[in-house]
Amino acid sequence: MTITAAGGRLVVDSLQKHYELDGTEVPVVKNVTFTIEPGTFYSLLGPSGCGKTTTLRCVAGLETSNGGEISLDGTTLSTATTHIPPNKRDIGMVFQNYAIWPHMSVFANAVFPLQVSGGKLPKNEARLRAMEALELVQLDHLAQRPATALSGGQQQRLALARALAHRPRLLLLDEPLSNLDAKLRDTMRNELRSLQQELGISALYVTHDQSEALSMSDRVAVMNQGRIVQEAAPRDLYNQPADRFVADFVGRVNMIEATLHDRDSAGDAIVEAFGTRMTTPCPGEIRRGEQVTVTYRPESVRWHEAAVDRPNVLPARVIRVEFLGEIVEYEAEVLNGDQSVGTLVARGAPLATPPEGEVIYLELTPQACRVIAA
Numbered sequence: 001m002t003i004t005a006a007g008g009r010l011v012v013d014s015l016q017k018h019y020e021l022d023g024t025e026v027p028v029v030k031n032v033t034f035t036i037e038p039g040t041f042y043s044l045l046g047p048s049g050c051g052k053t054t055t056l057r058c059v060a061g062l063e064t065s066n067g068g069e070i071s072l073d074g075t076t077l078s079t080a081t082t083h084i085p086p087n088k089r090d091i092g093m094v095f096q097n098y099a100i101w102p103h104m105s106v107f108a109n110a111v112f113p114l115q116v117s118g119g120k121l122p123k124n125e126a127r128l129r130a131m132e133a134l135e136l137v138q139l140d141h142l143a144q145r146p147a148t149a150l151s152g153g154q155q156q157r158l159a160l161a162r163a164l165a166h167r168p169r170l171l172l173l174d175e176p177l178s179n180l181d182a183k184l185r186d187t188m189r190n191e192l193r194s195l196q197q198e199l200g201i202s203a204l205y206v207t208h209d210q211s212e213a214l215s216m217s218d219r220v221a222v223m224n225q226g227r228i229v230q231e232a233a234p235r236d237l238y239n240q241p242a243d244r245f246v247a248d249f250v251g252r253v254n255m256i257e258a259t260l261h262d263r264d265s266a267g268d269a270i271v272e273a274f275g276t277r278m279t280t281p282c283p284g285e286i287r288r289g290e291q292v293t294v295t296y297r298p299e300s301v302r303w304h305e306a307a308v309d310r311p312n313v314l315p316a317r318v319i320r321v322e323f324l325g326e327i328v329e330y331e332a333e334v335l336n337g338d339q340s341v342g343t344l345v346a347r348g349a350p351l352a353t354p355p356e357g358e359v360i361y362l363e364l365t366p367q368a369c370r371v372i373a374a
């Protein structure tokens with residue numbers, strides 16, 4: 001492999017962007033700050049309209065920002081008063097809709113940007129780099145085909161090759177896999193990640209798909225309404241969500257309304273929830289009577305046929321069982337006597353599913369409970 005794109009270090013500091021609508025300023029990126037270390041894969045994850053694409057376009061230079069600073073390896077790309085144009089930024093970009101040129105061959109698609117862009121390359125050098133990039137994404141054998149005669153996945157690879165042919169220091173990807181079917185999406189996820197690691201290139205990836213962000217990234221920033229609300233490694237994000245929004249957006253979660261009661265001898269918190277007492281770790285201070293939310297992941301719920309003498313075992317009636325293939329999801333109403341006092345969702349292996357209508361005992365192991373301030 002001859003393409004060695006040294007990964008750049010991107011620093012986005014207090015980025016602001018607003019749009020003018022009917023004479024008023026509508027802020028869409030509010031004080032966004034993050035750093036991508038060289039050679040790492042960084043994702044912005046968030047719901048539709050939270051400002052992911054706008055942030056990416058500011059980094060690419062396709063939008064001018066209204067405040068803050070963006071720099072790559074110490075070179076300032078934009079401030080409120082300076083703006084380096086996109087083709088001078090040493091950044092490659094892949095969009096959701098690929099944006100390949102249908103009237104050109106695969107090869108022409110890859111080579112064209114090298115012949116017209118800022119750093120116009122000599123013809124031979126451009127051809128060499130384009131072929132290298134096509135080899136990298138395993139499209140070299142289709143170089144002479146019309147670009148329209150490619151499958152969705154191949155078109156996606158071509159878009160990637162075109163972005164890599166520049167040998168950029170940073171690769172920007174805006175939902176590049178969302179037009180592909182589920183199986184191909186999985187394959188491309190792996191390919192993209194290995195390619196990024198092989199090349200040692202830095203990547204900024206934008207998606208609203210949490211499993212995509214968790215599976216590919218070194219770090220994930222969750223965005224909501226123009227702000228980054230939490231940044232962490234995938235596992236930490238999943239296991240230690242900072243607030244209800246993150247807990248709910250990243251994976252499925254049970255949110256249990258609870259009241260802080262006391263600390264037990266082991267240092268865990270005792271809370272009141274479902275009309276009973278439950279135990280949970282609680283690193284913060286315990287203010288008796290404070291309302292909190294205890295989060296619990298469905299896949300961590302265990303069930304028993306009979307009561308077990310351990311903390312957080314709750315009687316419940318199974319009200320829904322849904323077969324999802326490799327797992328089964330079930331919902332149960334927690335019982336206090338005959339009274340339903342709330343519901344819990346659980347997930348488990350298909351062979352070990354509780355029967356609908358039965359009363360079972362759900363165990364929420366304290367170690368898997370998380371307390372989030374209300």
Ligand SMILES: Nc1ncnc2c1ncn2[C@@H]1O[C@H](COP(=O)(O)OP(=O)(O)OP(=O)(O)O)[C@@H](O)[C@H]1O
Nearest residue numbers: 019020028046047048049050051052053054055208
């Ligand atoms: N050119 C524009 N003029 C005015 N408002 C805009 C413009 N572009 C985007 N917006 C608004 O800015 C907000 C953020 O848009 P953005 O495209 O960054 O969201 P996103 O997180 O990428 O969403 P999605 O997941 O749907 O792609 C949205 O409310 C959008 O309507």
Ligand SMILES: [Mg+2]
Nearest residue numbers: 052053054174
């Ligand atoms: Mg978008």
